[in-house]
């Protein structure tokens with residue numbers, strides 16, 4: 001069918017000479033695109049799962065090592081694709097996508113045996129002293145991972161690491177809005193991983209819709225809440241469990257006692273990474289008017305320190321993914337008064353790192369997740385009003401608190417709900433592999449990373465044993 005791009009490296013002797021490119025690259029496995037329908041892909045992977053192919057821990061660790069080799073040996077290819085899609089610098093591509101995934105693999109390889117160990121449970125007296133009970137992790141089966149465009153490699157590969165480590169067969173669907181990365185993944189993954197158990201399906205809404213009609217044993221979706229609802233509805237047909245990694249407006253509360261030079265530097269770094277297209281980026285700043293006035297010039301100089309006087313000329317500053325998002329963001333530049341930035345260039349999909357002060361909570365920039373390089377500052381009277389402001393809105397994916405006051409930190413922790421909570425440093429909690437990463441309420445359901453990926457992609461089976469005599 002036209003428009004289908006399902007990638008499979010056929011390494012069997014049946015591969016015909018004609019199917020091979022005339023000059024295969026030395027050292028790489030030939031990849032042939034096979035026109036295969038989603039139902040066929042799922043059936044093929046399910047057969048592999050039923051045959052037990054993915055269950056041995058040796059298979060899982062072998063797949064993880066192969067994925068690691070892909071990232072270390074072909075990282076430059078992925079970095080080039082990320083640059084083509086998002087203007088990501090090579091440093092940023094390695095730090096936030098390629099090396100990030102390598103670390104997740106290493107952490108998993110280092111702990112997998114321990115995580116998979118059955119856990120014994122105390123047995124009640126009425127079952128007798130010879131009874132025993134434990135839980136064990138069973139792989140789920142065939143898992144679907146749907147990834148977004150903003151960290152198009154990391155957000156496809158990190159869930160894949162967990163799904164493989166838990167012993168599943170996996171279909172991965174890269175985002176069509178990051179086409180170079182999608183194509184690179186579709187080329188590289190089948191060349192490195194076991195194609196009987198891992199498949200890449202490229203495409204947009206029609207392809208994803210067709211995939212969602214199939215029965216999976218888990219669906220792991222990262223993206224926006226509107227599509228999250230589409231995924232959840234489709235999953236309901238098959239009673240398939242779902243993880244939704246969504247977004248929303250993540251606030252940053254700045255207390256009047258904070259060292260504002262440090263705050264400005266960390267806020268700017270966290271906000272303008274990937275041109276603000278980060279699900280856990282600080283969406284807006286909440287602070288009192290006096291602190292806001294002191295923070296504004298410091299944010300201006302923090303932006304200049306990071307990207308120079310002309311960020312458009314900085315190799316470290318990214319671009320907006322496409323014209324649709326550029327136009328959406330351009331419409332948000334008019335709120336409040338300009339502290340720094342405000343410039344844009346549609347032909348280059350460039351929007352300057354921008355800070356807006358005195359922003360009215362009713363203004364357009366405060367209505368939806370910004371997902372771009374615009375940082376509004378909204379003023380509140382103090383902590384009580386800040387907590388009220390946060391609780392009047394959807395539960396955010398992340399909440400950041402810049403305060404050295406233990407009482408302030410504790411009040412925010414106790415009186416608000418968010419996927420993650422960061423004291424003093426935005427974004428960094430998601431790099432801690434031993435912390436679960438995920439949202440709550442509108443920002444998502446379920447979590448992953450490290451051992452939490454094993455929880456997500458396994459069934460924890462309850463077992464009771466009683467000797468027959």
Ligand code: NAD
Pocket residue numbers: 146147148149150151155173174175176177203204205208209222223224225227230244245246247248278279280369371397438439444
């Ligand atoms: P996107 O447009 O790339 O969509 C994500 C995936 O959904 C893609 O693979 C796409 O093909 C698929 N899709 C789109 N429309 C569909 C439909 N109608 N039916 C089925 N599938 C469909 O990415 P996006 O949604 O623009 O991503 C940005 C959002 O994701 C932001 O809200 C951001 O906060 C959130 N996000 C969350 C995380 C997280 O880890 N929680 C990470 C990154 C992004």
